[in-house]
Each structure stands twice: as structure tokens, then as C-alpha cells.
Amino acid sequence: MSTSEDVRPVIPAPRTSPENDPPRAAPARRPRLVAVLLAAALALTFAAAGLLVRAHQLADTPATDNRALVDTAATTRVAGDVSSAVTRIFSYTPDGTAATREAARQLLAGKAARQYGELFGQVEKRAADQQLTLTTHVVRVAVSGLTGTDARVLLFLDQVAERRGKPPTTAAAQLTVEARLRADRWQIVDITSR
Known part of the structure; x- marks a missing residue:
């Protein structure tokens, strides 16, 4: 008969199966995501600059200088x-x-x-x-x-x-x-x- 001192809880060793692994981002996806976000930011910057130039052109027409209007x-x-x-x-x-x-x-x-x-x-x-x-x-x-x-x-x-x-x-x-x-x-x- 064993004494209580001999009883040790048995902790099962973690399984190493892929189902139990914590999710990890694939290293190849992160640079691709950064490149896409950078391209989107550049496109928005160019679009905003284009809109500002067009707004200036519209505001700087001879009609806006015509006080007769x-x-x-x-x-x-x-x-x-x-x-x-x-x-x-x-x-x-x-x-x-x-x-x-x-x-x-x-x-x-x-x-x-x-x-x-x-x-x-x-x-x-x-x-x-x-x-x-x-x-x-x-x-x-x-x-x-x-x-x-x-x-x-x-x-x-x-x-x-x-x-x-x-x-x-x-x-x-x-x-x-x-x-x-x-x-x-x-x-x-x-x-x-x-």
C-alpha cells in the first residue's frame, strides 16, 4: 500500500501534434501585407495631390476673377x-x-x-x-x-x-x-x- 507521499499527480506531457500548436503568422505574409498597405497609402497620397491640383485649377479660372459676375x-x-x-x-x-x-x-x-x-x-x-x-x-x-x-x-x-x-x-x-x-x-x- 502506498502512502500519500508516494502519490504524485501525473501531468501529461504536452502533445506535439499540429492541432495543439498556437497559431503563427507565416513569415512570408507579413512583408506582402506591408507592401500592399504601403501601395495603398501611396495611391491615396497621389489621389489627394491630384484633387488638390484640380481644385486649384478650378479656383484659378478667369471666371473667378470676373467681378462683373x-x-x-x-x-x-x-x-x-x-x-x-x-x-x-x-x-x-x-x-x-x-x-x-x-x-x-x-x-x-x-x-x-x-x-x-x-x-x-x-x-x-x-x-x-x-x-x-x-x-x-x-x-x-x-x-x-x-x-x-x-x-x-x-x-x-x-x-x-x-x-x-x-x-x-x-x-x-x-x-x-x-x-x-x-x-x-x-x-x-x-x-x-x-
Whole structure:
């Protein structure tokens, strides 16, 4: 008979079968996972950079610089100033061409001033010879482009010509005008007849 001292618990030795082994990551999978995650991070970085560049391109278009789309007061001012100038420089009487020439000297600059100066000499002679009065009315005006100092304005005009002893005639005209702000005054720098 054995004593209690002789009784020892028997602990079975661990089995070495693969079913009982703790799970281990395969060494070949870890580098592959890192490479996939790195590639995904790079792709996201390039996509984000592309989106930022595209957003900058969209925000940096001529339309975003066009104050005619957003600044009502500035648009109204340039439309009024240019309309008034066109009315003054394209209206005259046989004995009032000097006043028209002086208005043009103040309201025109650059290419427009040169073109006007070349043509107005002929107009002055004809106005005196034919006793011609020309009155210009701006019917419609649209500011198609406006920055801080430059404007592009489209004008639709009615011009009434009266010669002594003949009935008046009316003609329609369309002009595109480039204007520049100088010394807080809009001056016409180019005129194109349409």
C-alpha cells in the first residue's frame, strides 16, 4: 500500500501534434501585407495631390476673377461710365464738333484715341458741309468682363442722323469696348464695331 507521499499527480506531457500548436503568422505574409498597405497609402497620397491640383485649377479660372459676375456696384459704375462716354463721343452737331473732340480727348486713351482722332477729322468736315447732327442713344449695355482696372463692355446703340432739309434716319450699331480705370475714371482704350 502506498502512502500519500508516494502519490504524485501525473501531468501529461504536452502533445506535439499540429492541432495543439498556437497559431503563427507565416513569415512570408507579413512583408506582402506591408507592401500592399504601403501601395495603398501611396495611391491615396497621389489621389489627394491630384484633387488638390484640380481644385486649384478650378479656383484659378478667369471666371473667378470676373467681378462683373459678383460686384454689382462696380459693374453698374463701369456700364454707366462707358455708356455716357460712348454717347458723348458719338454725338455731335455741325457747330459743336469741338466739344465732341474735347470729350473724346478726356474719355479715350491708347488705340481708341488714335482711331478716333483719324476718323473724326473726316466727320467734322462732313458735319459742317452737310449740316449733319448725330445723336447716339445706348439701348442696351452688358459688362462681360471686369477686373479691378479693366473692363469689357458690349453696347447696342441707336443713332439718329439729321441733315438740314431731310427727314432723320435711324441706324442700329453694336460696339465692343475695352475700358481701363485710370485716376478713378473709366477711359475707353479700344473700340470694335460689330
